[in-house]
Amino acid sequence: MIGVLVDNLRLAFGTFLAHPLRTLLTLLGIVIGVATVMTMMALLEGLRMKVNKDFGQLGANVFRIDKWPQGFRFGGGGIDWNKISRRKRLTVEDKVAISEQCPSVLRTSASSWQPGEVLRTAMSETGRDVFVIGATVEYPETSGITIASGRAFNEGEEVDGRRVAVLGPDVADKLFPSLDPVGQTVRIRGRPYTVVGVMERRGKVMGLFNMDNQVLVPMSTFLGQFGLRRGVSISVEALDQSGVAAAMDEATRLMRQRRDVGPTADNDFEVSTNETMAKSLNELSNVVTAATFGVCILSLLVGGIGILNIMLVSVTERTREIGIRKALGAKKHRILLQFATEAVVLSLVGGVLGIAIGFGLAALGRWTFGLYTAVPVWAVAVSLLMSSGVGLVFGIYPAARAAKLDPIEAMRAE
Amino acid sequence: MLIELKDIRREYTVGGEVVRALDGVSIGIAKGEWVAIIGQSGSGKSTLMNVIGCLDTPTSGSYRLNGKDVARMDDDELAGIRNREIGFIFQNFQLLPRETSLANVELPLVYRGVSARERRARAIDALKKVRLENRMTHKPTELSGGQRQRVAIARALAGEPSLLLADEPTGNLDSATGEEIVRLFEELHQAGHTLVLVTHEPRLAARCPRAIRLSDGQVVGDGPGAEVAWQGVARP
Numbered sequence: 278m279i280g281v282l283v284d285n286l287r288l289a290f291g292t293f294l295a296h297p298l299r300t301l302l303t304l305l306g307i308v309i310g311v312a313t314v315m316t317m318m319a320l321l322e323g324l325r326m327k328v329n330k331d332f333g334q335l336g337a338n339v340f341r342i343d344k345w346p347q348g349f350r351f352g353g354g355g356i357d358w359n360k361i362s363r364r365k366r367l368t369v370e371d372k373v374a375i376s377e378q379c380p381s382v383l384r385t386s387a388s389s390w391q392p393g394e395v396l397r398t399a400m401s402e403t404g405r406d407v408f409v410i411g412a413t414v415e416y417p418e419t420s421g422i423t424i425a426s427g428r429a430f431n432e433g434e435e436v437d438g439r440r441v442a443v444l445g446p447d448v449a450d451k452l453f454p455s456l457d458p459v460g461q462t463v464r465i466r467g468r469p470y471t472v473v474g475v476m477e478r479r480g481k482v483m484g485l486f487n488m489d490n491q492v493l494v495p496m497s498t499f500l501g502q503f504g505l506r507r508g509v510s511i512s513v514e515a516l517d518q519s520g521v522a523a524a525m526d527e528a529t530r531l532m533r534q535r536r537d538v539g540p541t542a543d544n545d546f547e548v549s550t551n552e553t554m555a556k557s558l559n560e561l562s563n564v565v566t567a568a569t570f571g572v573c574i575l576s577l578l579v580g581g582i583g584i585l586n587i588m589l590v591s592v593t594e595r596t597r598e599i600g601i602r603k604a605l606g607a608k609k610h611r612i613l614l615q616f617a618t619e620a621v622v623l624s625l626v627g628g629v630l631g632i633a634i635g636f637g638l639a640a641l642g643r644w645t646f647g648l649y650t651a652v653p654v655w656a657v658a659v660s661l662l663m664s665s666g667v668g669l670v671f672g673i674y675p676a677a678r679a680a681k682l683d684p685i686e687a688m689r690a691e
Numbered sequence: 692m693l694i695e696l697k698d699i700r701r702e703y704t705v706g707g708e709v710v711r712a713l714d715g716v717s718i719g720i721a722k723g724e725w726v727a728i729i730g731q732s733g734s735g736k737s738t739l740m741n742v743i744g745c746l747d748t749p750t751s752g753s754y755r756l757n758g759k760d761v762a763r764m765d766d767d768e769l770a771g772i773r774n775r776e777i778g779f780i781f782q783n784f785q786l787l788p789r790e791t792s793l794a795n796v797e798l799p800l801v802y803r804g805v806s807a808r809e810r811r812a813r814a815i816d817a818l819k820k821v822r823l824e825n826r827m828t829h830k831p832t833e834l835s836g837g838q839r840q841r842v843a844i845a846r847a848l849a850g851e852p853s854l855l856l857a858d859e860p861t862g863n864l865d866s867a868t869g870e871e872i873v874r875l876f877e878e879l880h881q882a883g884h885t886l887v888l889v890t891h892e893p894r895l896a897a898r899c900p901r902a903i904r905l906s907d908g909q910v911v912g913d914g915p916g917a918e919v920a921w922q923g924v925a926r927p
Contacts, residue, residue, distance in 0.1 A: 284801060291789060601785045604746060605846075606774020606802040608767040685746050688785055 285615050289622035292591060300623060303587040306580030307627030307667065308634065311660045314573035315635020318656035320642065321562045321569075323649035328558045338383075338518050339419050340525055340550040342367060342375075342511040342532060364545045365536060366508025369496060372413065374535060375513060379527035381520040386415035387496060387509040396448060396492060397464045403451050408491035409465060411499020411507075417443075417476075419512040422493075427459035427474030430495050434473075438497040442470040446478045447489040463492075468502060470494065521550070577663055580627060581671035588620050588675035599679050600687025613680040620672020621665050628664025632657055692755070693853060693885055694720040694743060699752035701738050701908075712738035713749065714908035720887065722853070725880040727896035727916055728889045730905035737858070739905060740889040744777055744856050745769045757853050774802050778847025782859035784839045786831040792818060792842045793827045799850040810849075817849040818842070821875060837868035844875060848884075855879065857888045861895060873898055896920035 293300050344364050346356060372387040391409040395402055416422070417429050430441045442463060449458045449472075458472045479488040500507055515524035525548060532538075532546055592599070599612060639650035701713040712735045720726050730736040741747035742754065745761055748769070754762040761772055778799075779785070786795045793814050800810035818824050821841040831839050840860060847855050857876070861869030873895065880886055880900075888899060896902045902919035904912035912919040 280804070280807060283807075295789060597785070598787055601787060602798070602802070603770060604744075604773060604779060604785070605799045606770050608770045608802070610767075611802065685741055688781070 281611070281614065282618075285618035286622065288615055289619040292619055293623065293626065300587065300626075303583045304580070304623060304627035304630065306576060306583045307624050307664050308580075308631045310573050310576030310580050311628050311631025311664055312634035312638065313576065313631075314569055315632055315652060315656060315660060316638040316642075317569040318566065319635060319639035319650040319652045320648065321566055322651045322653045322656075323639075323643075325559055325562050326651055327649040338515045338521050340513055340515075340521065340528075340548060342371075342513065342528060343547045343549070344508050346547050346549075366506070367511055367546065369413065369509060371532065371535060372509065372511045375511065375528050375531055378531055379513075379524060381515055381524035381527055383514045383516045384415045384418060385514070386413045386419040386512045388412040388416055388420075388512070389496065389499060389503075389507050389509045391499075391503050394465060394492075396444075396452060398452050398461065401452055403448055403490075406490060407445075407448055409499070409503075410491055410493050411496045411503070412493055413496045416493065416512070419514050422479070423477040424474045425477040426457070427472070429474055429493070435495040435497055438501050439495060440468060440470040440498055441473045441495065443474040443476060443493040444472055445476050445489040445491040445493075447487065448492055449475045465492075465494075466502065573663070577667050580624070580664075581667040584620055584624055584668055585671040585675065587623065588616065588672050589678070591619070592616065592675045592679045595679075596682060596687045596690035599682050600684045600690065603682065603684035604688060609680040612682075613676045616676030616679045617669060617672050620676065621668035624664045624668030624672075625661065628661050631664070632660055635660075692719045693722045693724075693757055694718065694887075695753075695755040696743070697753045699739075699742060699749045699754060701735075701742060701747065702750045711908050713742065716752075716905075716908070716910055718903060718910065718913075720885070722885055723880075723883055724901060725876070725886040725899050726888070727899040727902040727920070728887065728905060729891065729893065729896040729902055729920060731891060734905040735908040736889050736891070736905045738908075740856065740858050740887075743854075743887060744779060745772045770802075774799055774850065776853050778850060778852040778855045780840070780843050780847050780855065780857035780860050782862040784831070784836075784843045784863070786839060786842055786846075788831050791828050791830055792823060792834070792845075795831070795842055796846045796849050798846060803850065814845070814849050817845040820848055821845045835868070836864050837871055840864060840868075840872055841875070844872075844879075848879075853885060855884050855886045857886065859890055859892075860888065861892070862890075869895075893920040 344367055345361060369387050372385050375382060376385045389411045391411075393405055394407045394409045395405050396407055397403075410416070414430065414432050414435050417424065424443065425446065427443070429443055430439070434441050442465075444452070444458055444463070452458065452463060453461060458475055461472050462469045463472060464470070476489070476493070496509070513524060513528055515521040529544065529548055533544065536545055538545055602612060636652055639652055642648040643650050696716055696718045699713050699716040700711065703710045703712060714735075716735075716739060728736050728739060738747065742749050745756070745764075746769075748764070749762055752762065753760065756772065757776055759772065761769065764772065773779075787798070793811070796814040796817050797810045800813060805813070815824070815827065818827055821844050823838060823841050823845060826834060826838060826842075831842065834842065840863075860876075861872050864872060876886060876888070877898075888895070890896055897917050897920035899916035902912070902914070902916040903910055904919050904922055912922045
């Protein structure tokens with residue numbers, strides 16, 4: 278049995294080596310299909326790992342209370358957005374109340390933001406893409422922000438509504454390429470802010486949202502400039518990890534009470550942890566994974582037709598060989614097995630090439646674009662399985678044709 | 692009797708017309724005989740060779756080969772019989788072009804399930820018998836016509852079949868090389884092999900102890916080669 282397998286494998290590779298270029302060209306469909314799926318999987322897996330790491334960094338034992346649901350959804354996701362938009366906004370007073378009245382809570386922070394702003398100095402300006410965050414003094418702690426130079430703003434500055442700012446490293450680099458930003462003045466919509474500190478670099482969340490292209494200002498200052506009636510998001514940090522559930526419970530109860538939610542009504546605010554956000558991102562990547570596999574199956578189908586074609590050609594070209602083998606005593610199943618093995622080996626070669634190219638593209642993405650990529654082991658296994666399956670399915674018909682040949686007729690062929 | 696053909700008929704339908712390639716052939720060939728089957732083209736000798744070689748089954752009649760009734764066997768059973776009982780030597784050698792002499796000679800043993808080591812040893816033995824031990828790793832394209840036919844003979848011998856069946860074995864060879872092959876057949880005959888040789892060449896058939904002449908699908912002569920070979924043919 279093993280002897281038969283070894284013989285067939287030897288024959289299969291022999292065919293491959295006899296016409297390497299032609300065979301490779303026919304395998305392109307499978308190669309491209311597998312390479313695509315491998316690259317996509319590498320990107321998605323990299324993204325997934327990065328997301329989990331990033332959200333882990335965002336601050337431990339922290340959950341958020343928002344008016345709007347967090348995370349990524351498809352379509353409406355069964356959410357009544359009209360109803361949500363009628364919800365009352367959350368306020369700094371809510372934040373203070375949670376801090377004071379919930380025993381399992383260590384600290385809270387409130388934040389509000391304005392995307393797409395420009396920061397200017399006398400010498401230069403940023404793009405129209407800076408995230409201005411108005412925040413209370415606890416925000417750096419609850420959000421995992423550390424200060425690289427200078428300091429964060431203090432309670433006094435917050436209370437007085439001073440125009441002080443902590444720059445993200447990208448903003449600092451852009452505005453002050455050769456100068457210490459601390460002590461300098463930047464303008465937001467014409468109003469001058471004194472830079473008191475620069476944040477440590479944090480990178481991008483899942484490679485998309487740049488955490489370094491933002492600027493932090495005191496909440497009261499922010500509301501003064503961008504509108505007093507703005508709602509806030511509240512970050513709540515529990516005393517410790519085991520206290521997260523209790524803190525959530527207490528905060529939820531307090532918020533329901535403050536917002537006059539009836540005992541049977543649903544919350545009119547959202548409570549989410551970094552984990553739930555990471556989870557919704559993972560769900561997104563699962564959908565993309567499934568879509569990629571759809572594309573992959575299509576290109577494997579194309580690749581399979583290539584295999585069908587080359588195997589039919591191979592059987593025709595080797596009609597005489599098949600005749601000789603049958604005349605010398607090869608039974609039908611041996612011929613069938615020989616050509617089926619050949620088809621599987623061919624598509625496996627295509628699959629292995631595709632995997633190699635996928636690894637190559639993933640590495641290329643890593644080195645040239647700084648993307649996080651990681652090829653998951655299961656994707657390699659699935660690719661190998663699928664390509665050999667394609668070989669088997671599309672190789673059976675030509676193999677059966679070969680097995681059925683009449684030896685006398687076949688030996689007459691040229 | 693090694694071969695017992697009784698009233699063998701083989702009919703083909705070609706373009707709606709029935710062609711009788713064999714029309715009641717009865718032949719017996721004993722173990723150790725060297726028999727030529729001779730006839731013009733269209734006489735039915737190729738069909739007879741295919742039937743004897745178990746490459747084809749008769750439309751009617753009975754055929755016992757080495758005691759087994761092979762006339763009603765299916766394709767796979769016939770493949771098994773060909774593999775064990777018959778060593779083929781074809782006019783155009785029918786070697787696998789991409790394989791070495793050794794691999795070609797091993798082929799029948801591959802399909803018999805002989806282990807790689809044993810079939811290598813037996814193939815080497817067979818190649819020694821045809822004096823090609825120094826051409827074992829050559830491919831057919833690197834060999835002369837006579838050497839190719841000797842590889843084919845070695846392949847036929849390797850399986851130690853009960854019958855060697857040769858179809859115009861010298862047809863594609865010049866006369867000197869052909870003579871060399873015929874000498875080899877004489878040696879094999881002397882060594883006790885049963886040989887059936889299908890040819891249209893009276894000169895070749897005359898060298899065989901016994902010849903059977905076919906015409907229009909029927910046996911028209913059966914006797915010593917030297918007599919039957921020239922039957923109805925003008926001697927040169």
